[in-house]
Amino acid sequence: MIFLDFKLKNDSSKYIQIADYIKERIVDGALRTGDKLPSTRQLSALLKLSRTTIQSAFQLLVDDDFIYSQPGEGYYVSDKDPILRTPSHIQWKHYFNTNGELAKNMDLIKTELPWKKNMISFTSIAPDSSYFDTDALKKSFLDIYSLESNKLLNYGYAKGYQPLIDTLKTYMHSMGIHLKDKDVLITNGFTEGLNLVCNTLTEQGDCILCENPTHHTALKIFMTHGLVPIGIPLSENGLDLQLLEAKIQEHQPKFLYLTPSYHNPTGMVISPQKRVAIINLCKKLNIPILEDGFNEELRFSDIPIRPLMSYSGYGNEVIYIGSFSKILFPGLRLGWVMADHDVIDILESFKRTMTIHTSTLDQAVLYQYMKEGYYDRYLKKVRQHYKEQYQYAVDELKKYIPYKKLYGEGGLHLFIEVQINARQLLEKCYEREVLFLPGDIFHLDDEGKNTLRLGISRVTKSEITEGFKIIGNCLEELL
């Protein structure tokens, strides 16, 4: 009999569950047009629920045209065409537009091999959360919250939480950047910053010149904006200035997009001399620069290198996009854009259209965290840690993996070239429970098929050793 298999769950009101149950029986045909339902009294006894609950359920079904009431007799399954008996079935996939499809096809989480339990994964370059000083963050929260909880919880400003903006200006100034006519916008990480620039300052079909390989998310953002990224091949010596000039002349790009420090994925650093030369070249040819501040703060070499933007002095051709996500607390999703105030002004308006503003609570907590000096202390600690981790990984790489080239000089990852197709290697490694990112995803023009990125920030030393041995073995077997 119907209702015998009815079971209450804890997750929603009882009357709705009963109504849902009856609807499902009508839809699946167990109850048919004209069938009489048990009385509210009977059902109440059967299900051990109050009559009011049953009555509410029946009322809901009447509202939805599933049943009707015959006064003095009871409730019957409706013969009308109730909405729920012919549910709509829109083929949503037909609605997907090109940009949506592109975002989906370039979504590594959906296209690359998934991590499984017990695997050693070298895919991530997120910070190692065991190094987070969570107590300091808690203290920062409590301190700032006790000062202005109401303010933090209500609407803030699209530009950002002013004390954090001021802190970032000071920070950027300390890296040699001139603040005159410049301003800062707080964003939901680097990703939103780059989106805002594309949303406001580019036209469909514009060419963007970038390093090849480069940051996969940046490529995805450019392409979902209908922009055309053109790659400048990176040799072991990094960016070739003559090639850069030739490419600019050939393609007249809207922007030059560069990641000067521990470039993702190669780990290369553009030297100060080359930074000056790039600025001079772009000024001569009147090409603005999008500087991706990625890994700036985590550089562990002793030579101080200032951002590209600092070499532009009072000039306004560089838009700098920074992020805290690779440094600390990516869960907070905080980044910033520093640029000419005209640029920030239009980005700010677009930010208000895209996400209104970034979580004030997160901004305030981070501000307090920086103000108390926790940030500097943390940076010092992790820089040392990642330096050791990198050195360790390079040593193990040399021992166990017969690679052809190792790029770069540091970072949260190693980027290597091997003698075979990296996807072929990955397939074999995956069987032995080791995962990494094939380098082709960072490349334009079908390049980089024999390259791979090994993220080392979230693995232990023993995982590095074990994982690299497996990769090395697989590689040798395939050669």
Place this chain on the structure above:
Amino acid sequence: MIFLDFKLKNDSSKYIQIADYIKERIVDGALRTGDKLPSTRQLSALLKLSRTTIQSAFQLLVDDDFIYSQPGEGYYVSDKDPILRTPSHIQWKHYFNTNGELAKNMDLIKTELPWKKNMISFTSIAPDSSYFDTDALKKSFLDIYSLESNKLLNYGYAKGYQPLIDTLKTYMHSMGIHLKDKDVLITNGFTEGLNLVCNTLTEQGDCILCENPTHHTALKIFMTHGLVPIGIPLSENGLDLQLLEAKIQEHQPKFLYLTPSYHNPTGMVISPQKRVAIINLCKKLNIPILEDGFNEELRFSDIPIRPLMSYSGYGNEVIYIGSFSKILFPGLRLGWVMADHDVIDILESFKRTMTIHTSTLDQAVLYQYMKEGYYDRYLKKVRQHYKEQYQYAVDELKKYIPYKKLYGEGGLHLFIEVQINARQLLEKCYEREVLFLPGDIFHLDDEGKNTLRLGISRVTKSEITEGFKIIGNCLEELL
């Protein structure tokens, strides 16, 4: 003499400040090519700073080609063409694209009269933060943080924090929504949710049918996506179904965008009967619905009204966009989209392209806050408060403002029509330090010139009385 007006600030390294000072003197001409700088020893004595600091400053200037060192003699102002002496001047305004300009021109903060100190402002419909239960939020933070601080601070998932997703599913189900084949995505507020839908499911030039007037931000989002919003005029009886059908037939819109509860700006509520009829009509004509859940939770009338989506049953034609921003803690920027899982799947990929994910910390805190029952308790409290506030405002309106029509039946605002142009009225009120939003900004087709919105959520009762008296007086003077 140069250097006498040099003053150290606390906000950046000393050597950078000195280098900056010298650069500024070179740029402004006080120091010229070939001029000899004081020795590091002299400058150290003059400025009372260590010689190391002065040497670092000079080294920075050498790096930047501002000065050069003549070994054994000292430092001279360079005769080269240093970058900073001819700073680039990109005319960024020439880069602004149509969508950027549109976002700027529709940015109310930049285009409408600004609030000044001591003004009574009826522009806001943000929640009254004095009703926030900040202690409960702090407790929620501490509880969830003690459980999983490391997890909260590292990268999360684009779809959202799973416990919050599950909570929202249960919540939506409790409002009569069928969960079969549906899924939830957490967003940075309603705004990001609507952007994601436009980003993935629309094409440039698509028509979107919406109430006229409607939510200003929604219009802005549609237009910055190159969509064409077409308005369905709202009479005092709300949406006219025949008109709706005619408009659908005429324009074949991609979506019907509706705000069924305490519609912004009119405060109207679509009745359950009409909701069923709208669903039936859209099903018949095969038009999907974007339901803006705005104010759903704050409805204080006793009649339970379920979302439009609930009337679609097992159907998949409704995309529901919800937000916590008008309920509690807009500073946290949390919203969600519930829709067919195919839709959520593509939105999720695009979300990963736009902002990676929403702050996990904020999501987890809100989850804990809901789990502990604080949310329900808070809703109960503010519903009662806003109900009283609304009734009070309506009473005062009737006493003091000779309006022509009052729309709607509740909400965080009153929407009225007067006998004159609302901007003319605003101008006069502004002189007397009262501010409101002219209704034209919510309208398409140059309609609504005599309408205005009075936000009442963030003003005191005495401000309502005083402000309405002033508006009434100004209106009478102008009539």
